Amino acid sequence: MRRTPTHHRPLHHARTTTPLTVIGGGFAGLTAAITAAEAGAKVTVYEAHHTLGGRARTAEGPYRTNEGPHALYSGGPHWTWLTQRNLIAPLAPLPPLEAARLRLHHRGALRRTPPFGMLRLLRPRRTGQRAPIDADFLTWATEQAGEEAARAAAHYAAVALYHHDPGSLSAAFVQERLRRATKLPPEAHYPRGGWASVVDRMAARAWNLGVRMEALSRVDSLDTDGRAHGPVIVATSLPRRPPPVEGRLADLAERPTALVDLAVRTRRGDAFAVSDLDAPGWIERFTAQDRTLAPVGEQLIQGQFPIGPQESRADGVTRAERLLDLAFPGWRDRVTWQHEATASGRTGAVDPPGTSWRDRPAVDRGDGVYLAGDQVAAPGVLSEVSFNSALAAVSLALGRRPKDTLDLKHA
CATH class of the missing domain: 3.50.50.60 (FAD/NAD(P)-binding domain)
Known part of the structure; x- marks a missing residue:
């Protein structure tokens, strides 16, 4: 230890x-x-x-990967508890220019902004619409903002769920995670060194x-x-x-997730993170905020792609590679290290x-x-x-x- x-x-x-x-x-x-x-x-x-x-x-060695994308949310009680005991290591702040490189994959292309209707679901306090517990998120959100925005919002929420079908879960449950994941200023923080x-x-x-x-x-x-x-x-x-x-x-908690980790040689213009709004999935360049996670001149990228009942890990990896092709041009020729895995039981609590x-x-x-x-x-x-x-x-x-x-x- x-x-x-x-x-x-x-x-x-x-x-x-x-x-x-x-x-x-x-x-x-x-x-x-x-x-x-x-x-x-x-x-x-x-x-x-x-x-x-x-x-x-966090894995030891030159590439300090977590088991899937990880962040520490500052809005919860554990943040205060850890801070009072000096247990949060120095944080790795995300530079503003890097934060601006968040991309959204929608209708097969990378975009800077979400579907307009999705904005209504990201700011429920403004609309006064509190999601119900008894309805599934997709049904409720479709009534509020239309089916396209509802599916996009459900898929975005997957970053905080590791679940292949967030739209099928309780609307109140998904809305809370969606709010926390998109809050400004961001609640997600990154301990230096993983x-x-x-x-x-x-x-x-x-x-x-x-x-x-x-x-x-x-x-x-x-x-x-x-x-x-x-x-x-x-x-x-x-x-x-x-x-x-x-x-x-x-059964809900045991759906597997495909994890994709890779290091690539540094290249200007790479995205910071990509949220797939067409299907649940997320890719993040963790060296954007913490250069210590990979050797000098290399970038560490981690992604998670929940696997549906009729899918395999290969299907999840294929979806990851499609996003990589869009967000990290020429990544295949720049790869210095790559690792794939299937994580089970990572969903955590789902309602x-x-x-x-x-x-x-x-x-x-x-x-x-x-x-x-x-x-x-x-x-x-x-x-x-x-x-x-x-x-x-x-x-x-x-x-x-x-x-x-x-x-x-x-x-």
Whole structure:
């Protein structure tokens, strides 16, 4: 496990006698471990891999890729929590000229502006139209702005969903993510060096608080393993979490995504990012804001293309290459490194029509077992769900009332 020095002094709390086990050393697991240790619990973290981070890992080597495009949203509660503890590494600001190079793929061509009707959906506060929970986004948005704008907006929202059909999800759910993804000034920020810099600081914070961290320690059973002591917070991917998840939610969360990473020799005029409005997909040049992610003279590009039920990874890669042809002329002759992968279970929390975050798997599973992660019954966008569920899990595990009034019992 990486351990880096930190100059932030641990907070002082009256110690409790509660031992607490955290299974999983990703963002949710580390949040839970730090919060519990600050409250005085004796915490042990078991991580199956040799490094911490989970989905927030950053690859080592000359090309520092995340597992798909990543950003840290400043509008959520985890931003304040991380900032107060000095856990957000120096940020890599996006130069204004680069920000102006966002392109939208619509009707087979790259454009600078979205369809006019889509603007009505991007600024719901101005129109006063709050999307309903019971309707799917495509149906509701078509009534507001027409089918073309509705499909374009749904596909744009895919950057915050990793989902192949955002239009089929709850209108309220998609509208919130669309608003956050298009807010001005932008909420998306980029830790310099990738998400590993945040993970390293969190690990150091946990270490300084006395958290015991066991790498290469997979825990497959809470009943027979024998390593768990006291309450257990399970912060790993849902397929391995007990008890099983309801089929409808699990099926929605398990659609795969094609990930395309490549490095190309630098060339003026390359786009910063491309959102596919004709189908769900996103490509981003991460060295536009952080030159440390690739060797000098090279640009690091990452893309995510959700795969539908009748598609393969090859189909997703083909869509990515079409966008690359438009946004990065001559990229095939400039490639210095390339990697393709299929990511499963990256969708995180998704809400079908008629459901909200309260209908996801509950934090409290009974018998001293609590869930934390991005598919759990807690509000927020992307990693904010992991953060909120981790805090709720710690509060419940230590016998304290969560700070909010959320219904965190079995949904």
